[in-house]
Amino acid sequence: MNQEFLQNLKNQAISTIIETKSEDELEQLRIEYLGRNGKITQLIKDIPTLSEEKRKIMGGLINENKKIIEDALVSQKNNLQRQSGNQEKDWFDFTVPGIKPKIGNLHLISLTIKEISEIFARIGFNKVSYPEIEWDWYSFEGLNMPQNHPARDEWETFFIENLSHPKYGNAVLTPHTSSGQLREMEKVKKTLSTDRQVPIRMLNIGKCYRRQIDASHAPMFYQFEGLVIDRDINITHLKGTLDYFVKQYFGLKRETRIRPFHFQFTEPSFEIDVTCIVCGGKGCSVCKEGWMELGGAGMVHPNVLENGGIDSLKYRGFAFGWGVERLLMMKYKIDDIRLLFNNDLRFLKQF
Ligand SMILES: [Zn+2]
Numbered sequence: 001m002n003q004e005f006l007q008n009l010k011n012q013a014i015s016t017i018i019e020t021k022s023e024d025e026l027e028q029l030r031i032e033y034l035g036r037n038g039k040i041t042q043l044i045k046d047i048p049t050l051s052e053e054k055r056k057i058m059g060g061l062i063n064e065n066k067k068i069i070e071d072a073l074v075s076q077k078n079n080l081q082r083q084s085g086n087q088e089k090d091w092f093d094f095t096v097p098g099i100k101p102k103i104g105n106l107h108l109i110s111l112t113i114k115e116i117s118e119i120f121a122r123i124g125f126n127k128v129s130y131p132e133i134e135w136d137w138y139s140f141e142g143l144n145m146p147q148n149h150p151a152r153d154e155w156e157t158f159f160i161e162n163l164s165h166p167k168y169g170n171a172v173l174t175p176h177t178s179s180g181q182l183r184e185m186e187k188v189k190k191t192l193s194t195d196r197q198v199p200i201r202m203l204n205i206g207k208c209y210r211r212q213i214d215a216s217h218a219p220m221f222y223q224f225e226g227l228v229i230d231r232d233i234n235i236t237h238l239k240g241t242l243d244y245f246v247k248q249y250f251g252l253k254r255e256t257r258i259r260p261f262h263f264q265f266t267e268p269s270f271e272i273d274v275t276c277i278v279c280g281g282k283g284c285s286v287c288k289e290g291w292m293e294l295g296g297a298g299m300v301h302p303n304v305l306e307n308g309g310i311d312s313l314k315y316r317g318f319a320f321g322w323g324v325e326r327l328l329m330m331k332y333k334i335d336d337i338r339l340l341f342n343n344d345l346r347f348l349k350q351f
Contacts, residue, residue, distance in 0.1 A: 003061060009039060010065040017072045023080055030073050040066050108351040109222060109340060112328040113205055116224055119248045123241070125203040125226065128187075130180040132207050133160065136169030138179040142307040143265035151264050156210040173209035177225035178265060178321050180204030181300070184227060185308025199230035200317070205324070215336045222324035229300065229310060229317030235268075238297060238318035246274050246294075250331060255281065257291065266298025266319060277330055292330060295322030 013033050020026045033040050043062050047055055106114070117127050130138075136147075145151050147169075155175040163171040184202045204225040213219055228237065239258060246254045254277075258270040272294045276287035283290045297320035302312035325337050332351070334340070339347050 003058075006043070006058070006061055006065055009033075009043075010068060013039075013069045014072050017069070017076050020076060020080070023077060026073060026076055026080065033069055034066065034073075040069065105349070105351070107340075107348060108328060108332075109324060111351060112324055113222065113224075115249065116245075116324065116327075117203065117205065119245055120203045120226065122248075123201075123244065125201045127203045127205065128180065128184060129206050130174075130177075130183045130204060132174050132209075133171055134174045134179045135165050136172060137165075138168065138182050139172050139175060141169060142182045142304065143178055144301050144303045144307075145264045149264070156212050158209050158211060174206065175210050176208050176321055177204045177206050177223040178319070180206070180225055181227050181265070181304065181319060182308045185229070185305075185310055189309050200227055202227040213338075215338070216326070216329075218325070218337050218341060220341075221337070223321055224324055225319065225321040227300070227317060227319045229305070229315055231315060233299075233316045233318060235299065235318070238270075238299070238320070241318075242272055242297065242320065249327070250274065250277065253280065256294075258297070261296060261298075263296055263298055265301050265304050266296075267301045269296065269298035271295070272297050272320065272322075274330075277333070294330075295326065296320065 013029070017026065017029055020029065030038075032038055035041065040062065043058075044066070047059050047062065050058060121127065139157070140149075140152055140155075141147065157175045158173040160171040160173070165171070180202065181204075184200060184204065188200055202225070204227070205222065207220055208223050209220055210217070211219065226241070228241070235258075239256070242258075243256050246256050253275075255275045257273050259273060261269045261271040263269040273291040274294050275281035276284060276290050276292050278284050278286045279290065281290040286292075297318065300317040300319050305312040305315060305317065325340055328334070329337065
């Protein structure tokens, strides 16, 4: 045993170690060199047989080379494990749950329209929709608002230039769903015999347009309009219908009240209030006195019935028209209508 022999043994060990392809092969080499009867182990065992002088030199060198071989074994083991780890990435595990594709959801306004429609369908209302570009007659004049009547100012209407009808006047973007009232009366009259023109139970949901924009108004918004015409219809039917709706939509604890108001196309006219969703009617900073305004309603004006071709001496009706956005903003406590139209998914995904 001499230094050169030791040097060669170490070099041989290292070169075979870095050639190994598996941990089993590596283990075989470990046994070959460092095992109980391994080549290095054997050298260590022989140390006591050496002369004292040689023992000092060779003892240190053998341990040094043993350490180098051990390090090479560990390093190669890490390499082999890293390589097999990379291979595992390509392996397909059928048991791992898949990545679900993102599924869209309906916009809160669409969901609310669906909910409103279902609530009214349960008490026999028939859902319809009428033109968004409408004649003056259906939007105003036929609803008892003659040309130049000051009440028209409240509607902030968009007029369409150079488009008019000889009988029905200028074209407008529907400022309210009330324009569906006369449309419905005419449609029912056309499709049924005169005797069966009523009853009407209409729910008209559609887009409306007005020149307005702030936290609670958008230039385009949705309204839903209810119209009921039959014999012996009175205010209690209106109140009962609105009570039913409010309890279905907001919850059974909500109360409604009707408050005298004025609209041209209903007589008498009311504003409908609902108990505050925040305080439940006790009074708080949001509602002041416990009530929140929902929208307008009233008994259909006899002139409107006549304009729709219905005998106002035989029949009566009630109507109500509310904003879809206003309703859902009250329910979900949304304080700015523009959130509904900004298409920010962080907001829209919450519903
Ligand atoms: Zn309140």
